[in-house]
Amino acid sequence: VKVSFFETGRYRSPRPLPTEWPVPSGMYDPDAGARAYRDMLERLECVEEIGFDWISVSEHHYSPRILSPSPVVSAAFIAARLHRITIALLGPIVPHSNPVQVAEELAMLDTLAQGRLVVGLLRGTTNESLTYDLNPAEARERTDEGMELILRAWTEPRPFGWQGRHFQYRTISIWPRPLQQPHPPTYALGTSRESCEFAARHRLGCGVSYGSFEAVGKATRYYREQCARYGWQPSPEQIVYRANMIVAETDAEAHEILSQQPNRAPFTMRPGVRDAMATLDARNIAGEARAPVLSGALPTTFIGSPDTVVEQVRRCQDVVGAGVLDLSLYPPGSAELEPLMRALELFGKKVLPRIREM
């Protein structure tokens, strides 16, 4: 199994912040921000040294939790400083983007990084519809069309126009094209039937996140069935599972760390907005309706001593079948860096060498 380190920026606020999304921009501390990005680089140098295969970045807005409104900027910066590791951009929020610009930026990034780019395309968390005033009822359709346009822009050799449902262009002809041909390894991210079906139809990888092994396993099984329907079989590396991991010397210590974390949903909106969004932004796992995350933290599916975590990875292999684990070590948004660095070291010494060959 390959391992990926999910980098979230780890902004440490000098003062307590409200938990509601969006977090007031005026409470941002520029020095703390500069420090977060400095620390990020230092941390990622360790991550590369330890032997992770990928570093992943994602797109989130209006909050210190994941300080990365432009993952292309993060990825370019990281790629310039680290020279071996693969940079996984998981991913640009397609429905509120200009897909042609995404295709251009990712092609440029792949070329700048000398072909070390991996791409995940996704619809985005529910709150992100508010970021650029996207109608949430259109998010699914815009995602599908945008993804198809990005793939077309990467591969079509002559200038072309696009007469879409949500996007219209009369002249597209991108330079540079990706270094990796026909395009970087690409995943459709999400557990939904639509996302798995899209990935299977376009021979892309599939990325699932945060659910229990059983829940995300339903999606990966559905994805593999769809691939078979389209006459092909995905490689293990074409399935990525993003999950929280808390690894400590003992099981008790790991659970103690978890119990100290605030049990809150990641991007909490005002109740009136949250409830209205829940009705507009339906989600599913392989076609079965999935309840919106209204409260409570995302589950931590890998937790315990190195021995326990190794066993959990083995079980995950059986149930989910992901060839890449994209790990958020220690909960993202956590302000404490010392324990994170200890966890990284422990993971590198006692977990990574044992799961590598699984």
Add this chain to the structure above:
Amino acid sequence: VVALEAPAHPGDPAALARAIGALGIDAFDLMGTSATAAAALELALHEPARVRSLVLEAPAALGGTEREARLERRLPDLAAPTLVLWGTADEAMPAAVRRVYAELIPGAHLVFVYAAARAIGADRPEAFAGVVADFLERREAFVISRAPTLIHP
């Protein structure tokens, strides 16, 4: 709009030209769809002064017979501005054959119609009519957007 029945011999454009002349039409815009694209291309090559512009909807005029190979060799002589439309869900046509039109026709403009298969006009009627009407009205200048973005005047 005048709809003509597909001629039995697409390689004989003179008969088609006479038929259109008999209707009192001198210069005209021409559209060929799927298999009838061959007749449209032959006519546009035969009557360059009369065919003002050409629209090819998912054309199936190349890629097989000797006659098709002869037609392909003459595509660089085509003078009319040409709109080539493909549906993104059209899986029947190999990409290598599909790409020949835009590669060889000097005034070609290629447009993909999202979520349409072979019968683009039937699958996405508004999208099809929108792009074709815009092209017929403005020809090559149809690449310049005039969609308003003003929200609150």
